[in-house]
Amino acid sequence: MLIETTTKASDRIGTRAFLFLFCALLVSACLHLFFPDRQEHSRSVRLSRLLNYAYNGDSSEYALLVATFPSGFKQHPSRVLRPLYPAIGFVVYQPLRVLKPLLPMDFCRRAEDMMAKNGGERVWKEIDVRDVVLAWAALVIVNFGLYMASLVLILLSLRQLFAPQVALLLTAYPALHRNTIDFLLVPTADPFNLLLPAIFLYTVMVLWKANRPGYITALVMGLGMLGKGIAFVIGNWLYEHLLVRNWRNSWRSALLCVMLFIIPAVVYLAILSLFGVPAYNHETTVYRQFVWMVDYLREGRIAEIPLRWLAGLGTHLYGVAVDWTVPLAMCAFLVFRRDFKIFRLDRDLKRHLIVYVLCSAAFWVMGSILFRRLNVCYYPAVIVLLGALAARKLARPHIYLLFGLLAQVLIFALVNTLF
Secondary structure: OOOOOOOHHHHOOOHHHHHHHHHHHHHHHHHHHHOOOOOOOOEEEEOOOOOEEEEOHHHHHHHHHHHOOOOHHHHOHHHOOOOHHHHHHHHHHHHHHHHHHHOOHHHHHHHHHHHHHOOOOOHHHOOOHHHHHHHHHHHHHHHHHHHHHHHHHHHHHHOOOOOHHHHHHHHHHHHOOHHHHHHOOOOOOOOHHHHHHHHHHHHHHHHOOOOOOOHHHHHHHHHHOOOOOOHHHHHHHHHHHHHHOOOOOHHHHHHHHHHHHHHHHHHHHHHHHHOOOOOOOHHHHHOOOOHHHHHHHHOOOOOHHHHHHHHHHHHHHHHHHHHOHHHHHHHHHHHOOOOOOOOOOOHHHHHHHHHHHHHHHHHHHHHOOOOHHHHHHHHHHHHHHHHHHHHHHOOOHHHHHHHHHHHHHHHHHHHHHHO
8 A cells, every 4th residue: 555645845834835825815815805705794894896894793792802801701701711812812912002003093983883883882982992993903813823823734734645736735725715714804713613623633644643642732722622612623632542552551641631631721710710700601501502402301302302413413414515515526526537546545544534523523413503614624534535536536636626726716706796
């Protein structure tokens, strides 16, 4: 069995590759302005005849949390268990405050009025509107940083397996995915939907391949879950340490990974308790994540639980298929082509991707959190599958991937224009 690998150059990102990824994000930003997704965002501001800026109800709240960090959590407790995003925004916001005297008040007032007319909360009524504008800008900068970090990790991971051109084009698929386009310029915690799976992909394709335990990335994942609660990835760390490595004391390393995952949350909850701040969980209180099953048990509706699972699974799979229509259709087309060369994915990598997909689907379905924006989390399995089939079936896979990428962008633009 032959597995295509790259040289030591795969351990670093060249200037051209970095610029390509940055330009991909700039294209996403332009697509957001030219083709705003009004299904995902409830509010929009018309900038010109052709340009519109769409955002959602969370954006104003996040900007306020940055401008009033950390005291703002008392007035807006819904984000108290996800403090990482506003905390990073607060760090970026501090040096931007020197620009406050330079901001024209006319511009800030126009921004306030335009957002208020589109249903936006006048969150700045208690503070200087210029602070909110700068906080908003800080979060957009944070988004660019988080997305760039994600793309770099993805590219470093894929270059362990694919040729540089193929790896770069595969990385562009999540960079130009509708989720990235929708949220790159919008203050929300959605960049973590790209970052946390990227850390998993780097761990499985780089660290575990080099027989490293991945303890540091387990701790980073635990810290990252203070930004977004994507807890299902812990299943891959357990699978790696309990089944793949088959160490004599593998349960100890698996237990250490679990501890590293939960340490950041435990420490943060202890800090909240020390300062007497209630640990309000917005997901369980409003969306009844997982606890809906307890509600059904109390109401004597136990037989309806598996029915809701099945209905949720159908909804979820349909959403994933729609969000990844182009790459999945490309994979389906390649399956029926004759092999051009021998190319096989490593057995452990395939199993890790299967575990990742199964844990992800179970987490969202059983938690009954079926938001469209979460479907981007499946990109590790989608792009690796697409890359493997293209490398195996085609003489010039990069040409095929390039046309697929253009098709993905064009379909996004067409759908948002029509709907």
